[in-house]
Amino acid sequence: MTTSEARTGPHPPAPARARSGGWLLAAVAAVFTLAQLALAVPGTGLGWDEAVYVSQVGGNAPPAFFSAPRARGVTYLVAPVAAFTASTTAIRVYLALLSGAALLGALWVWRPLLPVRVLAVAGALFAGLWVTVFYGPRVMPNLWCAFGALVAVGLLPRAARDRRALAGLAAAVAAVTLLRPADGLWLALPLLAAALPVPAWRRPRVPAVITAGLFLGAVPWVVEAYTSYGGLAVRLHRAGEIQGSMGWYFSVDDHVRALAGRTLCRPCDIAWAHPWTAFWWFLLPCAVLGGLAAARRAGRLAPVLLATVTAASLAAPYLFTLGYAAPRFLLPAYALLALPAAECALLLWTAARRSARRRLATGLLAVLLAAHLAVQYAVLIGPVGHSRSVRTQFTGIATALHGLGVRPPCLVTGREYVPIGYFTGCSSRQPHGHDGSITEAGLAAAARTVPLAVVVPAGRTPPAYARGWPATRLPTTPGWAPLDAYVSPATTAPAG
Structure with a gap:
């Protein structure tokens, strides 16, 4: 960073340059949406x-149990569609269009802060990952x-001198916290620390709005802790129990193995x-280090370095405090690291075009990029x-249960009870595990008033209250373990 940058912060590009090339970003977002x-x-x-989140605002079934670690942000995001239709396709299309607009x-x-060509490459690198495409239309909080x-991170360098950027910074921190409170905290910490060394960012209102955004986004989660979980300390403790495997772990290898298409690797004891x-x-x-060097030479190190440090802050808890992995956990880090990676990619591309054997070097880079995208889309086939x-x-299971008389209002418990309940249109409750919102006596009592289906692995003995009920083998798709359903007799008896 030059002496003038240290005094005033990074110099923005010329206004005409900042306004040009927007079509490149729109093209990247459009391709992402179409993919x-x-x-x-x-x-x-x-x-x-997804069934848990969607059921809170409508969808196909009554609200499923909302466990302590979850936050309501993604439910609010999907509410405008889920409140009016149970169509999964409608929800998917809505989120695909919305995520494309959000990327733009x-x-x-x-x-x-950065040239449009850098942003276009960064967007393409991030949107080209299989995990980004897969979670774009899904009711999950990480991509958001x-x-x-x-x-x-993009608004912080301007927040000290631009009121709109200041308000946007607060809103962005609040939104991330509303979606995932822990991510909101790990986002706010480096932003607060970054306001200290650069004089142009060192204004009292900057850390104030970051803190305000963090607390504003956390309010619904904290209020719900007292209204539904017995207090904040109780909810935090229960959230830790449910997430499990929390402490000091080296989960880098777990995340590497999960990149083969495992949406959740828990426990991640699979072969690589x-x-x-x-x-x-x-x-x-290596790309990030190269990108930082390129940004420094171009006089725009400060925002790229801030993105890199913030990405490290967001990734560290998942890499070193959880004993399992899911590729979606690192999506915020990937989005930010795409910026220095794009700087590096453009540097290599420019060097290749200027080299004596530029056709060979340019072709080699193009082949590497094509191979990378081919790998990403080959992996995408599995999760999709x-x-x-x-x-x-x-x-198929819902159709079979409907044929047995399990129709709304109804209740499902046992194996896969949440998705089965959602697809069947029933409430879903469990007397143990993460749920524990009802007792076995409560289930037995409910069976006298509404149809109750107890789902167990094929051949497994059901709970004591259901052992005299008729059992039915449910239809099974290849790759899924067979299941039996024990349906309360009041459901299967002829009318009258």
């Missing part, structure tokens, strides 16, 4: 977590945390069967295929 609509939307069904908006925020983090799926992951640190099997599996 979701073509590859990640058709035929997919809501998973367990998050990159647009950075236009006064990534967009919020990208906006917050496809090392080629993580090749880009090992190149990322599983999501389609979710729809087939639980739609």
Whole structure:
């Protein structure tokens, strides 16, 4: 960073330069949206977590149990569609369009700080990951945390002198906290620390609005802790129990193995069967270092360095405090690290074009990029295929249960009780595990007033209160373990 930068912060590009090239960002966002609509939307069904979030505001079933670690942010995000239709396709299309617009908006925020070509490459690198495309149309909070983090970091350098940027910074921190309170905290900490060394950012109102955004976003979660969980300390303790495997862990290897297409690797004791799926992951640190060097030479180190430090803050808890992995956890870090990676990619591209053998060097870089995208989309086939099997599996089970008389108002408990309840249109409750919102005596009592289906692994003995009930083998999709349903006799008896 030059002496003048240290005094005033990074110099923004010329206004004309900042206004030009917006079509590149729009093109990246459009391709991202189309990729979701073509590859990640058709035929997919809501998973367990998605069914919990959607059921809170409508969808196909009464609200499922909302466990202590969850936050309401993504439920609010999907409410405008889920409140009016139970169509999974409608929800998916809505989120695909919204995530494309969010990517465009998050990159647009950075236009006064970085050249459009850097932002376009960064957006393409991030949107080209299979995990980004897969979670774009899904009712999960992590991708939206990534967009919020990208906006917050991009607004901080301007927040001291621009009231709109200041308000946007507070809103972005609040949004991330509303979606995932822990991510909101790990986002706010480096932003607060960054306001100290750079004089242009050192204004009292900057840390004040960051703190205000953090607390504002946490208010619903804290209030719900007292209204539904017995207090904040109780909810935090219960959240830790449910998430499990929390402490000091080295989970880097777990995240590497999960890149092969495992949406949740818990426990992550699988063999590393496809090392080629993580090749880009090992190149990322080198690309980030190269990008920081390129940004320093171009006189725009401060915002790129801030993005890198914030990405490290957001990734560290998942890499070193959880004993399991899910690729979506690192989406906020990937979004921010795409900026220095793009700086590095453009530096290499420029060097290749200026080299004596520029055709060979340029072709080699193009082949590497094409191979990277081919790997990403090859991996994407697996999670999307599983999501389609979710729809087939639980739609078939719901049809079978409807044929047995299990129709709303009804109740489902046992194995896979949340998705089965959602697809069937029933309430879902469990007397043990994360739920524990009802007792076995309560279930037995409910069976006298509404149809109750107890789902167990095929051949397994049901709970004592259901042992005299008729059992039915439920239809099973290839790749899923067979299940039996014990349905309360009052349901299966003839009318009258």
